[in-house]
Amino acid sequence: MKATQPDSHGHFGAYGGMFVPETLMEPLNELTRFYKEVRKDPEFKKELQYYLREYVGRPTPLYYAERLTKQLGTAKIYLKREDLCHTGAHKINNSMGQILLAKRMGKKRIIAETGAGQHGVATATVCAMFDMECVIYMGAVDMERQALNVFRMESLGAKVVAVTVGQQTLKEAVNEAMRDWVTNIRSTHYILGSALGSHPYPMMVRDFQSVIGKEARQQILKAEGRLPTGIIACIGGGSNAIGLFHPFIKDDDVRMIGVEAGGFGIEGGMHAARFAEDKIGILQGTKTYVLQDDDGQIALTHSISAGLDYAAVGPEHSLLRDLGRAEYSYVTDEEAVDGFDKLSQWEGILPALESSHAVAWILKNADQFTKDDLLIINVSGRGDKDVMQLAEWKKKNQ
Numbered sequence: 001m002k003a004t005q006p007d008s009h010g011h012f013g014a015y016g017g018m019f020v021p022e023t024l025m026e027p028l029n030e031l032t033r034f035y036k037e038v039r040k041d042p043e044f045k046k047e048l049q050y051y052l053r054e055y056v057g058r059p060t061p062l063y064y065a066e067r068l069t070k071q072l073g074t075a076k077i078y079l080k081r082e083d084l085c086h087t088g089a090h091k092i093n094n095s096m097g098q099i100l101l102a103k104r105m106g107k108k109r110i111i112a113e114t115g116a117g118q119h120g121v122a123t124a125t126v127c128a129m130f131d132m133e134c135v136i137y138m139g140a141v142d143m144e145r146q147a148l149n150v151f152r153m154e155s156l157g158a159k160v161v162a163v164t165v166g167q168q169t170l171k172e173a174v175n176e177a178m179r180d181w182v183t184n185i186r187s188t189h190y191i192l193g194s195a196l197g198s199h200p201y202p203m204m205v206r207d208f209q210s211v212i213g214k215e216a217r218q219q220i221l222k223a224e225g226r227l228p229t230g231i232i233a234c235i236g237g238g239s240n241a242i243g244l245f246h247p248f249i250k251d252d253d254v255r256m257i258g259v260e261a262g263g264f265g266i267e268g269g270m271h272a273a274r275f276a277e278d279k280i281g282i283l284q285g286t287k288t289y290v291l292q293d294d295d296g297q298i299a300l301t302h303s304i305s306a307g308l309d310y311a312a313v314g315p316e317h318s319l320l321r322d323l324g325r326a327e328y329s330y331v332t333d334e335e336a337v338d339g340f341d342k343l344s345q346w347e348g349i350l351p352a353l354e355s356s357h358a359v360a361w362i363l364k365n366a367d368q369f370t371k372d373d374l375l376i377i378n379v380s381g382r383g384d385k386d387v388m389q390l391a392e393w394k395k396k397n398q
Ligand SMILES: *Cc1c(COP(=O)(O)O)cnc(C)c1O
Pocket: 089, 090, 091, 118, 119, 193, 194, 195, 234, 235, 236, 237, 238, 239, 240, 241, 307, 308, 352, 354, 355, 380, 381, 382
């Protein structure tokens, strides 16, 4: 199959697009035009590569997980170590790309939304580095749950604004960030944190995250002399997954597997497995699979992992799913905790609760594979941020 690309209005097949108020159309069109110029500019590529190498710590290793492989006894498993990026997750690949873009656009002020706080930390980090004013919108409930990340952002010099409307979580934080952007468009760039929202964000964030898959492809060819049988990543908005998948789309024999948050299970609706519910809608600028009730009201979601806890999925995944090019599955909170424990104890790597979903998928599905299979699991982030929450979960559930 050919690699998926959006049309000029950002449609990935029937999905994506620009479902925003009129006042945002012009700034988004301007951003699209500017980005399309800049992405071709060799100077920009060189600058981005420089900072990814010298500051973020790329390339991240592709590590052969010897004990995990032995324990499962089927496929040979490699881990792509995005947890070793500066600030502890893949999010900074995108924040770095976008701040270099903002700098070229002459912007002086950066805004962002954050749920778990990882994107807020990555953005506050690059703002400190490039001396930009930084305002992060965060739901008041999330601020309480993720107090450590609030402290990190503030230490980095960012202003964290508590959003106290609605559920007081990520969805409301996105709305507030968009409102700020409309008002301050001349001075301000909005660094959106996943492959979501209006065009050009799903395309742009994907491009910046594709460094994950480009490196992994070269690294596996070097280590094994062949492409993997399967590549596996967790899916919140879908940026770490599409970053890993995109450079492999044309390799039809490589299975691409996305793992969503199954929460307490699909029955009862306490989860964030958008593809399991199979409903299409529009949320925050994009048309895609969205969790909603029968009246089209956006559903409340649940996951043990704040980074996967969102009602919509990135539009490119919706297309890949309909085309049958990628497969989407889910694991529950309980299975994700098991994934966390196993990778910690077998490999000495504490994965983020988000990444633990991808690990849990292989624990459940190892018997689909044989010793001839070669797999890559994306460890999107490190789990240190999650240990308090895990301790509480274990006290309640074990
Ligand atoms: C934010 C986050 C995710 C989920 O976001 P995607 O856009 O789906 O990648 C996954 N893992 C970690 C560590 C995160 O911080």
